[in-house]
Amino acid sequence: MRVSRKRRVNDNAGSPSRLVLLGPRGGDLALIDVVRELEAGGALSPGARIAAITAGWRDREANEGLINPRLADRVVDLELYRRSDRIAEADAELARAHLESRNRLRALRRAYNLRLHGLIDAHRQLTGLRGDETVLAAEREEALEAIRCLDARHLDRVVELRSEFEERMAPAERDAVRSQRREVDARLDGVELVVVEGGHVSNLLSRLRLFGGRELLGGRTVIARSAGAMALTERIVLFHDRPPWGEGNPEVFDAGLGIAQGIVALPHASARLALDDRTRGARLAARFAPASCVLLDPGRRIDRAGDGWSGVDGVERLDLTGRRVLFRAAA
Amino acid sequence: MRFDAGAREHGYDLSMPRSPAIAALEKQLVSGLGAADAVDAFVDANEFPLAEPPLYTFVYRGHADAVRLRHWVHGLQTSAPFRRLDGTDLWCYTLELPDESRVEYKIEVLSRGRAEWIEDPLNPQRARDPFGANSVVQARGYEIPDWARESEEVRPGEMDELAVESEALESARHVTVYRPAEFRANRRYPLLIVHDGGDYVEYAGLKHVLDRLIDRFEVPRMIVALLHPGDRMSEYSADPAHARFVAEELLPRLERDYPLLPDPESRGLMGASLGAVASFHAALEYPGRFGRILLQSGSFLFTDIGDNESGPVFDRIVDMMNAYRAEPTAIAEKAFVSVGVYEPLVSENRALIHALRRGGADVRFVESRDGHNWENWRDRLREGLSWLFPGPLWMVYE
Numbered sequence: 001m002r003v004s005r006k007r008r009v010n011d012n013a014g015s016p017s018r019l020v021l022l023g024p025r026g027g028d029l030a031l032i033d034v035v036r037e038l039e040a041g042g043a044l045s046p047g048a049r050i051a052a053i054t055a056g057w058r059d060r061e062a063n064e065g066l067i068n069p070r071l072a073d074r075v076v077d078l079e080l081y082r083r084s085d086r087i088a089e090a091d092a093e094l095a096r097a098h099l100e101s102r103n104r105l106r107a108l109r110r111a112y113n114l115r116l117h118g119l120i121d122a123h124r125q126l127t128g129l130r131g132d133e134t135v136l137a138a139e140r141e142e143a144l145e146a147i148r149c150l151d152a153r154h155l156d157r158v159v160e161l162r163s164e165f166e167e168r169m170a171p172a173e174r175d176a177v178r179s180q181r182r183e184v185d186a187r188l189d190g191v192e193l194v195v196v197e198g199g200h201v202s203n204l205l206s207r208l209r210l211f212g213g214r215e216l217l218g219g220r221t222v223i224a225r226s227a228g229a230m231a232l233t234e235r236i237v238l239f240h241d242r243p244p245w246g247e248g249n250p251e252v253f254d255a256g257l258g259i260a261q262g263i264v265a266l267p268h269a270s271a272r273l274a275l276d277d278r279t280r281g282a283r284l285a286a287r288f289a290p291a292s293c294v295l296l297d298p299g300r301r302i303d304r305a306g307d308g309w310s311g312v313d314g315v316e317r318l319d320l321t322g323r324r325v326l327f328r329a330a331a
Numbered sequence: 332m333r334f335d336a337g338a339r340e341h342g343y344d345l346s347m348p349r350s351p352a353i354a355a356l357e358k359q360l361v362s363g364l365g366a367a368d369a370v371d372a373f374v375d376a377n378e379f380p381l382a383e384p385p386l387y388t389f390v391y392r393g394h395a396d397a398v399r400l401r402h403w404v405h406g407l408q409t410s411a412p413f414r415r416l417d418g419t420d421l422w423c424y425t426l427e428l429p430d431e432s433r434v435e436y437k438i439e440v441l442s443r444g445r446a447e448w449i450e451d452p453l454n455p456q457r458a459r460d461p462f463g464a465n466s467v468v469q470a471r472g473y474e475i476p477d478w479a480r481e482s483e484e485v486r487p488g489e490m491d492e493l494a495v496e497s498e499a500l501e502s503a504r505h506v507t508v509y510r511p512a513e514f515r516a517n518r519r520y521p522l523l524i525v526h527d528g529g530d531y532v533e534y535a536g537l538k539h540v541l542d543r544l545i546d547r548f549e550v551p552r553m554i555v556a557l558l559h560p561g562d563r564m565s566e567y568s569a570d571p572a573h574a575r576f577v578a579e580e581l582l583p584r585l586e587r588d589y590p591l592l593p594d595p596e597s598r599g600l601m602g603a604s605l606g607a608v609a610s611f612h613a614a615l616e617y618p619g620r621f622g623r624i625l626l627q628s629g630s631f632l633f634t635d636i637g638d639n640e641s642g643p644v645f646d647r648i649v650d651m652m653n654a655y656r657a658e659p660t661a662i663a664e665k666a667f668v669s670v671g672v673y674e675p676l677v678s679e680n681r682a683l684i685h686a687l688r689r690g691g692a693d694v695r696f697v698e699s700r701d702g703h704n705w706e707n708w709r710d711r712l713r714e715g716l717s718w719l720f721p722g723p724l725w726m727v728y729e
Binding site: 024025056057059060198199200201202203226227230238239240243244245251267268 | 513515518549695713714717718721723724725726727728729
């Protein structure tokens with residue numbers, strides 16, 4: 001297999017002791033239930049302080065109406081979105097460089113999607129083609145491998161472009177960033193649990209990075225929801241099988257923080273994926289294997305304690321034939 | 332057949348397809364069962380128009396000298412005679428409709444020398460428009476889009492009412508401005524200016540559509556200026572004064588009062604029928620000002636040979652379109668055009684696509700099995716708005 005490994009994060013620095021990934025709000029599972037369970041199991045002290053990262057909500061960040069009122073007196077919002085606005089106001093050079101970097105990433109994304117569309121169309125047509133299977137099976141496999149290579153190459157290129165920006169601008173060394181980080185550190189003092197809410201995954205990820213990425217989370221217990229869960233994986237996959245326009249081909253967006261390893265998080269899976277289309281499902285699962293494509297619907301949850309994952313209450317993943325199967329503990 | 336014997340003399344359409352359900356009812360009638368009871372049972376047991384895809388049978392019950400289906404499907408006779416089942420007061424007309432069609436109609440009842448157009452008493456489906464309401468038949472595969480329905484779970488936008496002074500039009504114009512949910516004065520938004528904005532809200536549910544599409548992240552939060560015309564036939568028919576009002580008076584006023592993105596790709600014009608003409612004309616008169624344009628069933632009349640015979644109100648439009656077709660220019664970077672294949676303007680809109688592309692616009696063109704009406708225009712809004720102003724759908728996972 002020619003999938004590149006060079007972007008993988010190998011160290012466990014900043015990895016949380018306990019990690020819970022949640023699907024979107026809704027369903028029977030409330031954040032407070034998870035917190036209470038973690039307290040009962042000893043992963044958290046009773047009444048432990050909680051930090052919330054709600055940057056994915058953008059303008060609605062720190063909207064108290066969105067935080068469970070029964071937890072409100074224990075929760076401090078880190079306000080990373082608002083802080084990043086302040087950094088941009090205080091450091092125009094950094095803001096300009098960030099905008100340039102973002103425009104380059106957009107151009108790269110456009111080019112990747114053009115190429116991806118062609119490769120997926122070829123694979124789709126080959127999948128539907130009937131004939132000599134001894135020939136066609138190998139052709140399909142090669143068509144799939146071409147997609148995997150493009151995905152991997154794109155991810156490497158995204159990481160490269162972003163690294164160039166970070167090396168050139170060294171955001172962590174700039175006064176405006178350091179000042180805001182100090183305030184965030186102060187808010188994190190005594191915090192045992194960090195909750196990363198969902199929302200706009202790109203906005204969330206860029207704020208998480210600006211404020212230290214994995215280091216920001218430290219060794220604390222982490223609960224991450226929807227886009228929050230995506231941002232913690234090794235590879236963020238954007239997806240919507242029924243968009244208003246276009247084919248809706250899932251696309252690799254960026255590397256996440258790499259804390260949640262071995263999975264591709266797919267929040268709102270039932271609403272956003274055509275799960276009855278086995279061909280699409282099989283292609284999605286095969287593109288990112290051996291990582292598991294986990295269907296994180298509202299109320300669904302997976303946990304990582306130590307090295308292994310476990311799915312709670314019938315969480316499903318896509319297998320290589322595109323079927324929904326139970327997501328089981330994996331080493 | 333008893334029906335065929337007298338059909339021709341009544342002017343019935345002998346090529347009319349035969350509904351199996353009507354044929355079964357006629358058999359019952361022939362067998363001598365009580366006609367009134369059989370018809371009662373038939374009407375009670377069915378919904379109308381009677382759907383036997385691809386056949387749809389329109390039914391009227393009552394005493395009349397004649398009954399006709401009145402519709403606006405281009406290419407079909409606009410007045411189609413029902414036939415009365417012998418010995419009954421039940422009238423019917425069967426039409427073959429392709430899947431996904433949607434047709435608005437009325438029933439014309441002629442009695443004692445008087446003709447009256449009525450909504451179908453046996454069909455609860457209605458579509459409203461500025462002239463009242465029509466009955467609607469929805470063929471197999473057509474569904475009212477879920478995103479067009481009002482939802483209490485969706486955060487609603489708010490409406491401001493403005494009076495905008497206009498030297499160009501020599502009077503003030505009333506403009507309603509939609510602000511999206513969670514509007515923030517310190518953010519900047521795209522702007523869409525909508526001709527016949529009040530009608531779009533009233534008859535095409537535009538506010539609910541905006542609320543839903545924004546909530547679904549399919550379009551970004553945006554400011555939408557809803558225009559209410561004065562003398563619509565004059566102002567919207569390629570009137571330079573109206574274009575000047577839009578570009579030189581309304582736009583600066585909106586830029587002063589609302590936090591708008593400054594670039595042309597964040598500004599759009601939209602309209603249907605003559606409103607599409609007014610949108611096109613304003614973009615043409617002010618190139619580079621509006622980067623997005625959404626045109627629905629536009630009255631883009633032109634004459635390759637001979638003179639305009641559609642009436643003087645269209646003279647300016649024909650002149651504009653003839654000139655544009657001869658020398659197309661880039662009026663907007665992206666254009667979305669839609670038209671119903673059952674309306675008479677389909678050729679003009681197809682012709683426009685080629686001209687827009689030659690002018691350099693990136694064009695999306697959608698045809699639907701529908702007519703020149705507000706619900707057709709409503710049903711295309713998701714495709715149009717999300718293509719011209721794509722929202723963060725791919726990025727948001729709440």
